Amino acid sequence: MSILDYILGSRKKTANVAKDRLKLILAHEREEGGPDYLPALQEELLTVIAKYIPVDKNNIKVSMERKGDFEVLELNILFPDQH
């Protein structure tokens, strides 16, 4: 299954109202004892995204998962209504 099919499939059924939304996923597979970039990277990436779209901190859902040397950061950004 492709990443696009996975994301489309996992969209909540309530997401029927067509809204502009952006999902950013960072998956980092670290070597033993390697530095943890994700927290700092998350802030900087959001700053870049905010240059393209009005990002409201209340409309960002952040989730982090870890399994062994693998960590996944997921940012779900809902754009404010433009009309």
Added chain:
Amino acid sequence: MSILDYILGSRKKTANVAKDRLKLILAHEREEGGPDYLPALQEELLTVIAKYIPVDKNNIKVSMERKGDFEVLELNILFPDQH
């Protein structure tokens, strides 16, 4: 299935050698006729990532998928050997 399980499951079996790698996924659900951010966003996000890790353009695999108003950009970044 969580995004972490999806990514772990879709890792190529050859990825057995523990290497630092980062996967960035941008999924954008656009309203009809909304602007296309992803190409420009991709370059800027890479510039931010390059501040944290040495990014070699030859070690980045970029893939883009589109289905209707949905597009997914996937960047797979393999870090150069640090030792």
